[in-house]
Amino acid sequence: MIKMQNVSKWFDDFQVLKNINFSVNSGEKIVICGPSGSGKSTLIRCLNALEEHQQGSLEVDGLLLTNNLKNQQKIKQTVGMVFQQFNLFPHLTVLENLTLSPLVVKKNSKVEAETKAIELLERVKIADQASKYPAQLSGGQQQRVAIARSLCMNPKLMLFDEPTSALDPEMVKEVLDVMITLAAEGMTMICVTHEMNFAKEVADRIIFMDEGKIIEDSSPDIFFTNPKEERTKEFLSQIL
Amino acid sequence: MKQSLAFAKWVKKSFLKNSKQTFLSIILLCLISIVLEKLLYWLFLNSVWLGDANACREASGACLSFIREKFVFILFGLYPREILWRPILAMILFLTLLFYSLKFERWNKSLVVVWLFNMGTCTWLMYGAPSDKWGGLPLTLILSSVGIFISYPLGILLALGRRSSLPIIRVFCVCYIELIRGVPLISVLFMASVLFPLFLPEGMIIPKLLRAQVAIILFAAAYMAEVVRGGLAAVEKGQIEAAQSLGLNYYQSMRFIVLPQALKYVIAPTINTAIGMFKDTSLVAIIALFDLSLTTKTALKDPDWLGFSVEAYLFASIIYFIFCFSMGRYSLALEKKFVENKA
Ligand SMILES: Nc1ncnc2c1ncn2[C@@H]1O[C@H](COP(=O)(O)OP(=O)(O)O)[C@@H](O)[C@H]1O
Numbered sequence: 001m002i003k004m005q006n007v008s009k010w011f012d013d014f015q016v017l018k019n020i021n022f023s024v025n026s027g028e029k030i031v032i033c034g035p036s037g038s039g040k041s042t043l044i045r046c047l048n049a050l051e052e053h054q055q056g057s058l059e060v061d062g063l064l065l066t067n068n069l070k071n072q073q074k075i076k077q078t079v080g081m082v083f084q085q086f087n088l089f090p091h092l093t094v095l096e097n098l099t100l101s102p103l104v105v106k107k108n109s110k111v112e113a114e115t116k117a118i119e120l121l122e123r124v125k126i127a128d129q130a131s132k133y134p135a136q137l138s139g140g141q142q143q144r145v146a147i148a149r150s151l152c153m154n155p156k157l158m159l160f161d162e163p164t165s166a167l168d169p170e171m172v173k174e175v176l177d178v179m180i181t182l183a184a185e186g187m188t189m190i191c192v193t194h195e196m197n198f199a200k201e202v203a204d205r206i207i208f209m210d211e212g213k214i215i216e217d218s219s220p221d222i223f224f225t226n227p228k229e230e231r232t233k234e235f236l237s238q239i240l
Numbered sequence: 241m242k243q244s245l246a247f248a249k250w251v252k253k254s255f256l257k258n259s260k261q262t263f264l265s266i267i268l269l270c271l272i273s274i275v276l277e278k279l280l281y282w283l284f285l286n287s288v289w290l291g292d293a294n295a296c297r298e299a300s301g302a303c304l305s306f307i308r309e310k311f312v313f314i315l316f317g318l319y320p321r322e323i324l325w326r327p328i329l330a331m332i333l334f335l336t337l338l339f340y341s342l343k344f345e346r347w348n349k350s351l352v353v354v355w356l357f358n359m360g361t362c363t364w365l366m367y368g369a370p371s372d373k374w375g376g377l378p379l380t381l382i383l384s385s386v387g388i389f390i391s392y393p394l395g396i397l398l399a400l401g402r403r404s405s406l407p408i409i410r411v412f413c414v415c416y417i418e419l420i421r422g423v424p425l426i427s428v429l430f431m432a433s434v435l436f437p438l439f440l441p442e443g444m445i446i447p448k449l450l451r452a453q454v455a456i457i458l459f460a461a462a463y464m465a466e467v468v469r470g471g472l473a474a475v476e477k478g479q480i481e482a483a484q485s486l487g488l489n490y491y492q493s494m495r496f497i498v499l500p501q502a503l504k505y506v507i508a509p510t511i512n513t514a515i516g517m518f519k520d521t522s523l524v525a526i527i528a529l530f531d532l533s534l535t536t537k538t539a540l541k542d543p544d545w546l547g548f549s550v551e552a553y554l555f556a557s558i559i560y561f562i563f564c565f566s567m568g569r570y571s572l573a574l575e576k577k578f579v580e581n582k583a
């Protein structure tokens with residue numbers, strides 16, 4: 001699904017990603033954690049071309065990610081993304097948020113797009129809010145809408161960038177539940193999160209990043225009980 | 241009874257809250273009544289409605305017979321009197337459709353067709369006389385409305401270009417905006433009317449009205465661009481990222497996500513710019529186009545009716561005011577609507 005080889009990225013002369021080698025198979029669930037500023041967001045944003053990498057090769061679903069705009073567009077449609085700040089479109093209703101890209105990108109019919117949207121809203125248990133505007137929903141509801149919105153494009157891979165960090169504690173669970181269901185249905189997922197219980201439950205592999213490098217890449221069992229690296233242990237002792 | 245009690249309460253709450261406010265209210269009330277009294281005498285009790293210029297000069301009030309005598313000229317300039325129904329009908333058609341189109345809910349494809357048809361009809365009506373005979377209110381309306389409606393999309397393009405990732409486009413837009421904003425409209429108009437024809441191939445003549453219109457559009461576009469830029473800056477970066485991650489391309493994310501939000505944020509300054517433009521069209525007078533301001537000025541030069549400038553300018557001001565005030569109210573209504581919408 002994803003193949004990253006020696007990927008490096010700079011912001012001006014600051015190197016954010018240092019020689020990243022990383023691959024994900026179809027159906028795998030990956031959790032990425034690490035201290036703030038370690039490059040987690042940048043890494044997953046490279047995967048759907050929101051950031052450009054400067055060195056190395058990056059392949060998504062068999063397509064090489066280069067300057068080729070056609071490929072970039074295809075990759076963006078294959079990859080769904082959920083942001084920390086939800087980024088719902090405030091001037092559109094919940095339903096319109098979901099139907100927009102099927103209508104304008106895929107040129108689906110209105111009926112088709114709306115049927116699909118309602119179906120997804122039911123899956124994230126929020127169909128009764130379809131005609132409201134995002135600002136009228138709670139944070140947890142907004143994030144569930146955001147997840148449904150990315151699913152509208154039938155992505156093969158879902159990226160989550162700290163989807164629960166901006167939420168009040170009592171709303172974290174409703175969002176994680178949706179993600180767990182999604183995982184159970186076989187979606188390929190890469191989640192940047194510090195919800196370690198979620199990681200234990202769904203992750204096939206946990207990746208620990210620090211200072212732009214992948215320090216540790218192991219199964220949850222090993223990651224939590226017997227990590228290879230000293231820095232991983234330090235990090236775990238801080239957050240657990 | 242109940243109502244008068246409520247009124248008394250309202251008066252007390254609004255004007256007589258405490259001693260300081262009561263004092264201010266009384267002073268203001270005195271001032272207003274003095275002004276109103278003078279106005280009443282000037283405009284009604286001492287004014288001359290029917291007499292000639294001499295009767296006017298003897299009276300202490302306003303010379304309304306001057307307005308009666310000149311309002312056709314002020315409103316329509318040199319347009320031939322026998323076919324005045326043409327510009328009148330054109331204005332009625334235009335203003336009616338404009339009024340109908342104020343509600344966004346009514347915007348659709350057939351309305352665009354109606355507009356095109358309407359504009360065609362208005363143009364045909366106006367061309368009952370050659371464009372150098374056009375004048376007064378119709379001319380002001382043409383210059384300002386065409387100016388506003390073309391400069392707005394142009395301004396949007398310039399504002400987007402200013403943020404483009406292509407350096408050539410960016411530099412062009414920045415230079416254009418800064419250059420235009422750095423010179424007065426008068427000089428742009430002057431260049432359009434005097435210098436521009438020198439560059440045209442010999443024998444090719446572009447009517448002065450069209451040249452002035454282009455100058456106004458180009459000028460206003462730079463101001464609109466800066467207004468729109470403010471709106472674009474207010475849209476969060478995450479919005480574009482979300483749009484892109486859903487597969488929308490640049491055009492689609494601007495069209496459906498960024499611009500609808502950005503333009504709503506800047507409704508007030510946009511209409512403010514439009515109001516400014518409406519009044520700025522009066523500058524075409526310097527290149528001798530008979531807009532409302534020049535017809536007013538010219539009416540004052542009639543040797544039979546010298547010396548009634550207050551009446552003339554008051555009349556013209558009232559017309560300008562009606563249009564500018566309406567735009568201001570429209571702006572408020574739009575803002576209110578969008579605030580309610582987002583709840
Ligand atoms: N657009 C940007 N321009 C410059 N520096 C950036 C930009 N985005 C992120 N950075 C820097 O890159 C580093 C990694 O950022 P990020 O990937 O967001 O880290 P994380 O998500 O792990 O907290 C940080 O030091 C951050 O300041």
Ligand SMILES: [Mg+2]
Nearest residue numbers: 040041042162
């Ligand atoms: Mg981050």
